[in-house]
Amino acid sequence: MRLGEQSSLQPYRPVVKELNAIQPADVGERDALLIVSSSFGDGEPPANAERFPDALAQWPDRHRLRYAIFGLGDTAYPHFCGFTQALDARLTQYGARAIINRVDADVNVERFFTTWLTTLDKVLAGDAQAGRDLHLRVTAYGEDHAFNAALLERRPLSARTPQAWHLRLNIAGSGIVYRAGDTVYLLPENDEGLLIRLAEWLGRPEAIDALRRRELRQISKTTLRELAQLADSEELKSLLKIRQRKSLESYLYGADLLDVLHDFCPPHAITLENLLALLPICLPRAYSIASATREESLDLCVRDVRYERGGRTRRGTATGWLLKHPGPFRLFCRANPGFYLPRDTALPVLLIGTGTGIAPLIGLLREMAAQGERRETVLIFGEKRRDEDFLYGEELVTLNATGVLTRLITAFSRDAADKYYVQHAIDDHADAVSGLLQRGAHVYLCGNRQYLEHAVATALEQACGAENLWQTLIEQQRLHLELY
Incomplete structure (x- = not known):
């Protein structure tokens, strides 16, 4: 429906139909068949398109077709965009002509769709080369087909042991498409x-x-x-x-x-x-991406896991690999729509993170900065000491000064005689927090599962004087959690 409602297409009098309902007479010699379709299960067509391939085989003038395909899929499935890929191959076999190269889009579809619409306008206006120049295809990676990402940068973010580290990995040429809030899965090698x-x-x-x-x-x-x-x-x-x-x-x-x-x-x-x-192959380890959308690289924020047991020094399987190995590092990405920002920029957001839980939150803030997006945004960040553990501190202060962050609140638990955590910061700023939530704010929480969720839920309910606030936020889909 969105395609048919595009204002730029109205002069062409678009007709929107399910693929199953399209007849040869519906597509004239000067028409273009624009197909937007998902795939299901093992690369199968959706229910409203399952009869179309067989019907197409009987069309008398199928070789005269001009078409463009926008495929929707999820790289978590083995036959990503399988139906639209097969349909494109069949149309090519019949001699039909694609006016735009086929698009294979993951669930992060908006940027692809906007670019495709712009290209479609150019092609319909007579710029055939624009359709040939467009290449929008997500490559489906997974445990059996991971991408080898070279190391671009590795630097400490904190002075205290165990240190937090910032890493930048090279995904140029991979075809990986991600956005802030998504997850990268690493397939590590053992120590x-x-x-x-x-x-x-x-x-x-x-x-x-x-x-x-x-x-x-x-x-x-x-x-x-x-x-x-x-x-x-x-x-x-x-x-x-x-x-x-x-x-x-x-x-x-x-x-x-x-x-x-x-x-x-x-x-x-x-x-x-x-x-x-x-023994199975090393299980994937999940990390929140700490960067805005980029085609050439992605950022991670990880803590060095190191401890003693039985006379041996141990390190985390993935973090030890990331922090000692020169690379490349095998990885794949998965969309995480549950941690995306709300589309309506009038809705405020309350970001709460502790330690390396800052990772997806800094990614969201960087995305807002890159897109020039302004909305009421408050970050509450907790760590031990300001002078040793203020992860991305300079950048956060700059984001606050430039207005990407409306307010930056910190809770450093060891900087005073009494321990001070994010729940105490919520209590001290109860009026501001309550006002945000009354205005429909979405809450993003990232950090240690064992200690964080209950403490923050209790603090928010006390700040707002609402006993069942946490459950209400869940029911209204305003609560977004990344806990580990």
């Missing part, structure tokens, strides 16, 4: 030191490369059961019983495969071949 120790335990040097991309940290109960059987470990079998759930969770917290082998498996009870049969 070299851990791999060497595993190879020594197994007595197999080749295990270093064989296990480099296997999941060694998030070990499933199924894998543990198999290891218990192979090692004939009654202790591990007992730990896997339902009544021992909490004990198992406590043991596995911060543990890796080498711990399990050392603690429960006699030497030579488990072979490399056993492990290769049991």
Whole structure:
């Protein structure tokens, strides 16, 4: 319907129909068939288009068709834009002529659609080259087909250990399209030191490369059961019983495969071949993108995860990889519409983040700055110390000074004798926060799941004097959460 209502198309008297309803007589020799369609399931057509390919095969003058296809899809599915790609191939086979190159759009469709409409206007006005020059196709990446992104920048954001880091990764030429609020998934490689120790335990040097991309940290109960059987470990079998759930969770917290082998498996009870049969490929690790829409790069904000256990220094699987390895880094992106800004710029936004939870929030602010968007925007940011932990502090102050941020409120918990958190900042600015929410503000919250959500929910309800505010925000789709 949006296409048919475009003012620039009205002189051509557009007719909007479902694909199933289109007949050969509906498309004259000087007409253009403009197809906007999604794909479903395994690249199948939607219900209102499923009969069209077979009907098209019977059209007498199908070779005379002029057409343009705008495909809608989701890169999370294996056959992304499968129907529109197949339809384009079939029309080409019939000898029909595309007046604009086919578009493969992910759920981040607005920018593509606007560009496509502008190109369509040029083509209909006689500029045929504009249609040939347009190339708008998202490339579908995933666990089985990741993009290798080179490292462009890696710098510390904080002075205190464990440090927060800013990274910029090169996605130029990838065809990846993202926007602020989206998520990048990293497919990491395991720590070299851990791999060497595993190879020594197994007595197999080749295990270093064989296990480099296997999941060694998030070990499933199924894998543990198999290891218990192979090692004939009654202790591990007992730990896997339902009544021992909490004990198992406590043991596995911060543990890796080498711990399990050392603690429960006699030497030579488990072979490399056993492990290769049991261990999946490294599970993707999700990170919020910390940048505005760019075609050539994306930014991340990550915390170095490092701790001691059993006489060994451990690092996070993904963060250790990101902060030690020179790259490239295997990744793919997924849209996260639940964390996008509301389209109506009259609606205020309240951004609340702690630590590296600033990542998606700085991305949203950068997007507003890049697009010249102005709306009432308040950020409440929490960390330990201003002089050591004010992540992106200079940039946030500048965004506040230039009006992208209406108000910047900080809560540094260790800068005074009494600890001061974001919930205390909400309480101290209760009138301003309450006014925002009364004006329909959307709330964006990002940080540690264990401590943040309940504290902020309680503080907002107290500030507004509304007992069920949190649930109301959820029901009105005004609450956007990224908790980890």
